[in-house]
Structures are given as C-alpha cells and as structure tokens.
Amino acid sequence: MTIALTNTLPRIRAELVVLDERFARIAGDEYVECLYDGGRWLEGPAYSPAWRCLIFSDIPNDRMLRWDEVSGHVSVFREPSGYVNGNTIDRTGRLISCSQGDRQVVRTEYDGSRTVLASHLGSSRLNSPNDVVEHSDGSIWFTDPPYGITSNYEGHAAEQELDGCHVYRIAPDGVLTVVADDFTRPNGLAFTLDEQQLYVVDTPEKHIRRFDVDGEKLIGGEVFAPCEAGMFDGIRVDSAGRVWAATHEGVHCFDPDGTLIGKLLLPNVVSNLTFGGPKGNRLFITATTSVWSWLTTAQGAQLGFADRLS
Secondary structure: OEEOOOOOOOEEEOEEEEOOHHHHOOOEOOEEEEEEOOOOOEEEEEEEOOOOEEEEEEOOOOEEEEEEOOOOOEEEEEOOOOOEEEEEEOOOOOEEEEEOOOOEEEEEOOOOOEEEEEOEEOOEEOOOOOOEEEOOOOOEEEEOOOOOOOOOOOOOOOOOOOOOEEEEEEOOOOOEEEEEEEEOOEEEEEEOOOOOEEEEEEOOOOEEEEEEEEOOEEEEEEEEEEOOOOOOOOEEEEOOOOEEEEOOOEEEEEOOOOOEEEEEEOOOOOOEEEEEOOOOOEEEEEEOOEEEEEEEOOOEEOEOEOOOOO
16 A cells, blocks of 8 residues: 655755764755655664665554655555564565564565564563664674553553563574663664674663674673763664764764764654665655655665665
8 A cells, every 4th residue: 555645844954063074074965855754653764775665664553664765655564563663674685673562573584474583581571672783693683672561652561571671682593692781771773884893872861882792792881972962762873984873853973983073953853764775875764753865975884784885
C-alpha cells in the first residue's frame, strides 16, 4: 500500500551553525527536503543500496515504512512490525531490527522470513532492544533500555525482568553477552572507523560515552561529549571519523577529538539519522513526525553494508 505524502514543508533552508572551521569545510545543499511527514514518532532509518530505499520505523503506529529513492513514494514495509525501533543493514544486505514490542533483535532474510537473533539473557526476557550496529567480524551490538515496556505507547507495558539496561553483543555463533552494564538507558551506538572504539549514548545522562573494543569486551567508557540541547538519541560516524548525533534541536556534529564543530537545526526533535544514497553522502534524518534529507559532502562510514560506500 502506497501512502499519500502529507508534506507541509517539502523544502526548507538548511540552517547551519558553524562553531569550528572544521565544520565549515563540510558543504551541502542550501536546503533540506522533507521526504515524509505523516508519522507519529519516527525512528530507525536504514538505507539499502540494493533496494534503493530507506526503511524507517513509526513506533507508536506499530509499522515500518519504506521510502523509494526512484519514485519518492512512501509505502508500508511491515505492519504490524512488533513496534520496531532501530534498524541497520548488515554486510550481506539483510535488515536487522530492534523489536521493542516482541523484546527481540530480529533479522529479515532474503525471502522475507524473520530470524530471531536475541530475545533472552538466560531465562530473562530482554527489556526492549533499541538500536543496533554490526561489527566487521559479523557480531551484532545493541542497546536495551526499557522504553518498550514502560507503557503501551511504544510496545507492551510489562515488568522488567533484567537487573538493568545494558549494551549487548551477539556473537556470529549466536551467543549473547553483556558488554556494558553501567548505563541508565543506553540508546544510539556506533563504531569508530577502525572499530577499535564504540560510541554509546546514555540518553537520560545527556552524554555520549566512548569505549575501547577489546575483542568481545568493552573497556573504559569515558564521556566523549555532553548534550547541550535536550538529550542525545541516535548517532552515526562519517568517513572522516566525525560523530553525527540526534538532539532536540537538530543534528550535532562532533570532531573525533570531542569538539562540537557544528549543527544542522531542524523544526522537530530529531530521533535518529543515517547516511545513504548512491555515494553515501545523503543524510537521512528522522525527526518526530517527519523524515528529512540533506545532500552533503560528508560521507557515511562504519554502518555495515549500507554505508561502507567509497
């Protein structure tokens, strides 16, 4: 089913805030485009070069949507979706999703069937998987705050069975392990270019932490950057190692040294973002009810198959 576009702001001027000359070197369109404006709370954008589309989640409406790059049409990809939140495309082109409602991490296979990758730690159900990334060794890393079980708005109200909200790793053989257990509510995550470090958002604490990756473990976890506009949500890393973060006022861009170098301001609270397009230089942004797009000279990296374009 194709959904009629309800765009009220098809194009607005790109409001950039340059805080450092390093951000001034990033060029792009003078405007950002509104690709869709009919959601309730949009999340989890993932670009598929094979399908030439953007998959994203409309969590409270319990559906996943698909924006077609060729036609510009938006259609229902899956409904119900299990209140899916974050998504990523793995290195073989399969979709990996965090199902808040089902309290699982699932993979959509080539034939459309779904494989559950993680649902329990021991005998206890996961809280509600939130965001996910893939490592080049084939392992899947995800965060597990309780947003999908605190009410019926983004999932199903239920008791938390685990002793906290953790960051997890699913090994290629399917073994699930806790890699960080000192978070309030972990959210977005992204590997550095060399995959030697992992950035993880702790939303209520209003900061991004950076860990060293030691094989199957995380070490350290110092604060990489604080949020000066509400709270952080999803994050991504570009081909220069810069960190792009979703905030309440738009997208913030950090140099690898932790300096906030610039902002892209938007009219809605931003939840998540990803790079895509044929050259990996189109920034797709989910923001409350809308999906925005900004064509830029920055190029995405370290986001699995979809964004390892060069």
